[in-house]
Amino acid sequence: MAAKRRLGKPPAAAAPAAPKAKAKANEDDAEGLFSSRSFADLGLHPTLCAHLQDKMGFQGPTRIQAQAIPVAMSGQHLLVKAATGTGKTLAYLAPIVHLLQMREPRVERTHGTFALVIVPTRELCLQVYGIAQQLVHRFHWLVPGYVMGGESRSKEKARLRKGISILIATPGRLLDHLQHTSSFVYSNLRWIVFDEADSILELGFGKAVEDILGLLGSRTDASDENKSKTDPMQRQNLLLSATLNEKVNRLANISLKNPVMIGLDEQKKPSERSSALGKKHTSLLSDDEEEIPDKHNNIAEPAVDDFKLPAQLVQRYVKVSCGSRLAVLLTILKSQFERQVSQKVVVFMSTCDAVDFHHTVLSQLEWSRGLALDTDKKQKFLGCKVFRLHGNMDQEDRKKSYLGFSSDKSAILVCTDVAARGLDIPKVRCIIQYDSPGEASEYVHRVGRTARIGEKGEALLFLQPVELDYLKDLELHGVSLTEYPFQKVLDGFPVNGEKPLKRKPISLDMHPWILSVQRTLENYVASEATTNKLARDAFCSWLRAYTAHRGELKKIFMVKKLHLGHVARSFGLKEQPSLVGRSHQVQLKKRKKEQKREGQGPTKRRKFPTKK
């Protein structure tokens, strides 16, 4: 039986309409996504249950919610590991709202913050805030709010002074307010939630998180002075993550006290779990391991974690030689949108500059039917809207992009990993990883933006022939991909009005369609000065990112194996990289000459120019 699709309304901040909920859950649910219990069975207040069902369109809890909500309501610390898009947000927000609305005396704004939800990114902050807003709809005395980087500090201070009962925050800005906003009342703080804990730490917020826990007196290994600020006995901490790694374990160890664990490998005995990390603790700040006696919990997973991905997600890879990458991306997107006009696709890139360049190309590239340039009237190569999202954009643009892509029915989002964490954008059908994600956990976060809550979804990973070993690395984590039939897609495209004859297979790079797209692209990049500059910047930053792969992955993504001329081609640049990073090339030649004189081989590591 096919999985039941149950969609709820997206957050108010994201605003798009979502389909009505489907029939009630039953135990035969194919993917085991939904529980057979009702929200009322879990002990949630009838008004809240009615709101979840009637207004948010949730007929019943997901399995993760059915497991986590009763534990969260019991006051115990909780560690949840569950696949992306399984409803973790409601799993912690519903019990918080339930417990807060029944609190006597009634919660008032002057009581300050009772629940603190820490999230890794600004977009996720807005998203969780949107859901909190919906949940408190019938409990007007509960006030949700958010603080996050990029917003006006003084406005946030004013809101904190008035009082926010459920506060959603990014770590840096939260720490800032804890240290500098004296009117921020958190003496009644009862819950600290880490949503997307793995991402919080991967994004380098380890130190901020440690400081936050220290200031709030919620570090289980905190010194006594820190503990005295609030009563930690009242505190309940919840940690949710799609993946577990050593840093998350360390955070769990310092923030959770005898937690109930949900979604961890039930087959493993606690003693087996603890052995991997029980004795070794990893600092939240660095990759170095340090031996610290395990004073508290034994929360651990094996070093090589198998990641949880939705079963209905179709995962494929496409093998593309470096020079044709962009032409292939354009072709795949064109074919996707011609097959189905109304759909949403997210394309992940490795750097902000690469996002800016590709966003411009995807949204502006024009062609004439048949690709015979300068003949007929030109039209857009891709007809749909294209949005971009990365960390260097200013906050207003970020918000606009996020909301625009969320509410549009047919669009592409080109983004960096800033969009990989926890974002719940309705109806994303396909995730394209144009640049490889690196760590397998990052792969999981990226593809987790589709196939959410039982919906269909596809993921496509671009790999160059020299990078195919990456598939083995993913296999180690239980992620296996099949090859995407790109040749079939290609055969569907006419060249000069005619479909190619199927005589013999033509290599992808020599295929007339790919050659024509590449020519159009190169002409466009050459003729537009701004785009040309974007292409050069993107080329440099992309190479720098390529050299930054860590550990074992360095052996797969070897910059030495790249042909820089082909890399340039993939940015629509006709000229060789010598023109892109002239000073670098001069230096390189000089170095080579010197090496020759001294009888050495070329140095192993290539350094790349910073953009000009």
Ligand SMILES: Nc1ncnc2c1ncn2[C@@H]1O[C@H](COP(=O)(O)OP(=O)(O)OP(=O)(O)O)[C@@H](O)[C@H]1O
């Ligand atoms: N009980 C439910 N019934 C139907 N839909 C639900 C239910 N709970 C949550 N949803 C919907 O499922 C989607 C995914 O939820 P959510 O974002 O909380 O997942 P998640 O597990 O936190 O994902 P990620 O790990 O990617 O952050 C959202 O659109 C949400 O509205």
